[in-house]
Amino acid sequence: MGPFVSLFLLSVLFSAEVTAQNSNFCEKEVLVEKEVEQEVELPVWKELRYQDCATQRPNDVLLGKETSTVDGKVYCHFNRSTIETVVQLVTVTEPDTITVCCDGYTGDTCEIAICSQGCGNGGSCVGPNTCDCTGTGYTGDTCDTPVCSSGCLNGGSCEKPNVCTCPAGWSGNSCQTVANAPLFSIDFIQTTRTWKVAPLGTKLWEFS
Known part of the structure; x- marks a missing residue:
């Protein structure tokens, strides 16, 4: 077995092994051009010399006449077209399956x-x-x-991983803390028609 044949077989075996191991290959139907030998009939011109002039055909091309020095007769030279079968390389389009x-x-x-x-x-x-x-x-x-794994509360939005952008009045990793709330120095504040005791310094937002 020659080196080129061995190399071709190794290439085919490697391709087959990769295809078997990798499901990301697909077969695709394509049209390919190939050169093949094909018999075709072609007109061929042949020169016929020293022919009886009476045998000239309508499609023959008369090249000239010549008198024989042997028998003194006049002979004709023709170009005659005949149909012959010859083998040629022709390009044909055929379906083929390739791996892509x-x-x-x-x-x-x-x-x-x-x-x-x-x-x-x-x-x-x-x-x-x-x-x-x-x-x-x-x-x-x-x-x-x-x-933001803990979420963003009170209308905050997650701008970066675990980083919330909080609306005005809120702060903290999850916007859970009231920011800049005014402090009240009174001991009593009213909620929903009821007066309740609140420790001195309680933020209004924290009182419930």
Whole structure:
């Protein structure tokens, strides 16, 4: 077995092994052009010399006449067209099956998933248009939505992982603390038609 045959067989075996191990390969029907030998009938011109002039056909092209020095007769030279079968290389289009990467995958062995919009904030593309956001502090199709594990209370919004932006009057990691509340020095405050005792310095928002 020659080196080229061995190399070809190794290539085929490697391709078959990769295809068997990787389910990201798909078969695709395509049209390919191939050169094949084909018998065709073609007109062929042949020169006929020293022919009886009476044998000239309508499609023959008379090239000239010549008197023989042997018998003194006049002979004709023709170009005559005949149909002959010859073998030619012709280009034909045939269906064929090839192995390609399935939609959503790329790479030499189709091992790389494609996320068309990318995965932000350190997320990784683990499948076609599927991002793994584990450990990034973000979620969403493209890992673009920050996660605040304790939530953001009182109308706050999660701007970064575990970082809330709080509305006016609130503070804290989850916007759970009243900010800059005025202090009251009275001992009594009224709530819902009822007077209750409140410790000195109690914030109005904290009293219930």
